[in-house]
Amino acid sequence: MTQQPEPTTTADTELPLGPAHRRGPLRAGERVQLTDSKGRLHTILLTHDGYFQSQRGSFRHSELIGQPEGTVLTTTTGHQILALRPLLSDYVLSMPRGAAVIYPKDAGQIVQMGDIFPGARVVEAGVGSGGLTMSLLSAIGERGLLLSVERREDFADIARGNVESWFGGPHPAWDVRVGDLADVLPDAVEPGTVDRVVLDMLAPWENLEAVADALAPGGVLVAYVATTTQLSRFVEEARGTELFTEPQAWEAMVRTWHLEGLAVRPDHRMVAHTGFLVTTRRLAPGTTPQQRTRRPAKGAYSPDAEWSPSDVGERTISDKKVRRVRRDIHRRAEIEVSGMASQPGVPPADTQDEDLLSHPEE
């Protein structure tokens, strides 16, 4: 079997986090993802004296060391195992966690829609397990700056371990601090100097003032929240500061596909809900927000009043339509009982259509 050459360019080997450790033959001390013939995944750290054992047989790590990525080897029981270095998305989902991580589908959205660019000065809180941190560091590169703030010392420690394990050592652009964002931020950065802020925490609205002070005019704030109630509160409080542009919110749903001959279709199961994303941008200091020309629904901002369907933006049904639907239902019931389409005083059968129950708003 031909082996790939060791990296030779000076640029690759000199960079502290150069790509060298993600290229070339598999080495002892590296993380490798194994996939068995049933698609089950195992992540192992290759060691000279290591031994892998599973329901589908075993092998010595030394059989993989020196082999190229993508090698398929045969275990003692004759099963085949594929060996590859994990991608960042694989690693994030398999690494040890303190807090829940941001899924790769959402991390991709944050990097793209938050416009996290090479060399950017970014603030992130909380850090949790460091899942998002690695995507942010990859996007800003070694010449950017990422300040990550986590209020729990133990979580910050887990994140540090995960991030350093992924990059192969401390990342030169990363500054991780323990504390509450609102306390840490004013001392850590000059006002108006941060390009991007990403908040993944229970109550991101509590940090809006501190974030507004830190962000440069036009800087982007991205918040990731798990529930609609958090989303609503964040948006209303961001509007209330009059320091940000009109927020935009969305969620990302990714549907994987089954690919087998003629059976090409979406998978039956999916990760249906992770969280909502919302972005807004820092207005220039001293500017007041634009007046919105589209007015909110009447009653949308009356917290003491009883909620009506129109307050929450629901389309209402007119009394006339309700009367018509009820009449249709009764007609249908009579036909079901009698088995006759035409009855005295009842229109002929061809108008007795299910559509009667769903005709558009009159």
Ligand SMILES: C[S@@+](CC[C@H](N)C(=O)[O-])C[C@H]1O[C@@H](n2cnc3c(N)ncnc32)[C@H](O)[C@@H]1O
């Ligand atoms: C869901 S986790 C973050 C997960 C992380 N984004 C990842 O991908 O691994 C939320 C974290 O925010 C931290 N946190 C909550 N409020 C905070 C605050 N005001 N300042 C700093 N950290 C905070 C919590 O301790 C928790 O670890």
